[in-house]
Amino acid sequence: MSVSALFDPDGIAVIGASKTPGKLGNDAMSNVEACDTEIYPVNPSSSGTVFGYEFVDSVHETDADLALCCVPGHLQPDVLEECGEAGVSAAVIFAGGFAEAGNDGRELQDAIEKIANEYEITVLGPNTAGYAIPHLDLYGSFVPRIREVQTGNIGVVTQSAGVGITMSFQLTREGYGISAMFGLGNRMNTGFADIIPMLDTDSRTDSIVIHVEGTEDVDELFDVCQAADTPIVAFKVGEHDIADFAQAHTAAPAQENAIYEDGFNEPGLVTVSSMTELIDAGRALADSPTPDGPNVGIVTAQAGPGIIITDFLKGTEATFPELTSETQERLNNLLPGITYTENPVDTGRPMPEFGKVVDAVARDGNVDIVLVYEIYEDSLGYPVDELEILSTEVGKPILFTVAGPDHALEDERRQMENAGIPTFNAPERGAQAVAALIDSISEN
């Protein structure tokens, strides 16, 4: 059994395809119709075409190796049996009413699991809104407008597809995107341990962010996370008692949260406690070199936000080294008598020398990670030239926290990002991203 048909399907059957807008089988067709493989709408009650593809009566009439199953749960055993006979190797089952829904649902899930395993069908779900691989135009989901999700370099694996979809839209809204998003749902025979290794070998995926409610294959989860070369950030929900709700959602088993706290508390793994932090940590890890240590150099053009950032980071593993005497001298030459030349370095306001100040701190041997804060001013702009050079020459993470009117700073913000300088648009978001980088190298 292999998950490869999910990543590179050779023909897709949409079982329960429909011409009626608003129906699951229509939404799924509208999402998948542009994918560069043969598409087969399957529905014995329909004829003619939908999105230009001719209806067929049965999956037996197709050459599909991926099936998107848009039928209700009780029909799923028959559908899956047919899929197996027809040589389908992967299926997405959207319907709920399985293990998350009590004993009858558990029995139904056991029945389809048996069929799936007999025919070696990789099943995403059941009880999932599906998955998305934007660069392939492959949206195996019924979620409207999911095709607006953009291509990026973050792989998203969520126990709840709703969380994955929310994150994919948020990443797109903020100007980024995803390499892939998988909503696992009930994880019947395809879980974290199956998807993460595939993303780990995907050249488009520079970090993997995962959302976990609770899963049976917890040891395998930790194993694949440890084995991955790609940085991994985990958001484990359930600091408090949400067991009933999570069981009813994705059949999450009742477990102690401490299992996860221990498992994710390993070098190379990063944990966060909100969806936005998951996004920001994923972006920082995807776009930054690995830091050599926890020594942060802060450069700010406005003291107040710089103090907020410093205060936040002092609550983490971050340390604030003294700058070398050479750096201090450079800074004193650049900014004679300026506000604050310790670390943090505060220039008081934006100024033409700001890029050189960032350069001085970034080249300081005591500094492992640089975090910059500056409110944008048109007449000065952001020090893009200096940052482009630094990004290629110093080999350290340099993160930039932007502020100001959005339309004024958008262009230069994207220039910085293209140069490998991740940007963040609130002080706490820049600080949390730095904390994630430090967490990624921290021993405990």
Place this chain on the structure above:
Amino acid sequence: MSVSALFDPDGIAVIGASKTPGKLGNDAMSNVEACDTEIYPVNPSSSGTVFGYEFVDSVHETDADLALCCVPGHLQPDVLEECGEAGVSAAVIFAGGFAEAGNDGRELQDAIEKIANEYEITVLGPNTAGYAIPHLDLYGSFVPRIREVQTGNIGVVTQSAGVGITMSFQLTREGYGISAMFGLGNRMNTGFADIIPMLDTDSRTDSIVIHVEGTEDVDELFDVCQAADTPIVAFKVGEHDIADFAQAHTAAPAQENAIYEDGFNEPGLVTVSSMTELIDAGRALADSPTPDGPNVGIVTAQAGPGIIITDFLKGTEATFPELTSETQERLNNLLPGITYTENPVDTGRPMPEFGKVVDAVARDGNVDIVLVYEIYEDSLGYPVDELEILSTEVGKPILFTVAGPDHALEDERRQMENAGIPTFNAPERGAQAVAALIDSISEN
């Protein structure tokens, strides 16, 4: 001495006004030139006009009662003396190099404080980027593009003007705005205790958000916060040791943070720990009725984000009451056999009945605050009609957490907000806003 000239100036002198773009005195002119009062550029070295206003040699030649002082710190004693003689009743001093900058600076500040008090001049600063009252086109600041900050109903009072400016731009970017923003800087003779009462009586200000690094007039600060009728949210920076940096910034005194933890830990006052939380809490309090209690009813169209919200709120003072049997019956009729009809109520996905589900929970007598989560789908939209009715009929805070592609949800999001339903665009932001509402009524 009164701060009223800051709020309603009758003539503004820009001392050190300049024709040269990029100079402080030009930026200040460009920001204030549209204000509906007489503007006097003052500069004995310049002649002709700037932004259509004729230069005068001295503040004596003006009828200004507000002066924006764009001259370096060492000239400030003479400038302030002249302002006093000319009858100016309020001044903004942008220059730094005062109490935040060591003994010499402290002496200089003492000198101008003596002059200010002799002439009864209210001084904002020194060492501030100024203030803004968008609905009056009154931008007493040198910050470029600050005129793009929009009018809203949140009053912002920050010790660091850089924080106030960052927040004002963020509020504008997110579609909101401010009633006023004051950056206090060194708080020489005008501090929190002077500005907060003015905003408290301002009919355009529905909540006041404050940022504190540390201030001498801490008892007065707590007194005015306690006395205010307007909800107040405080972000006290300094959980960790940032005393040196804060001293060098706004001359913040060395103080134990516990003073503030105790002082703000009173009914009616809300504390937060980031700038974005400050904004969100301010919005929730500005736009919601006061809740009767901490009983939260959650309605979600997607379980995963709903679980995240629930988990977050379980770490706060929030409680999750059982729904009444009438509500349970209504829900069972609306959604027979649906995923999860406890509180949280989870509809599994968006559906035409979603508005009625929200209605049922919002009308439940056990529920004091409603938090809704839904990923937007075009074919269903958001339940704006139901929410508009609820907003007028139930008298409870109802908050809506939106998700999805931005352009698709923007219109209905703003419709909900116009109806008095604050919206938030990430699960943790909606949850934090609810926590702030509960904090506002909590005894400890």
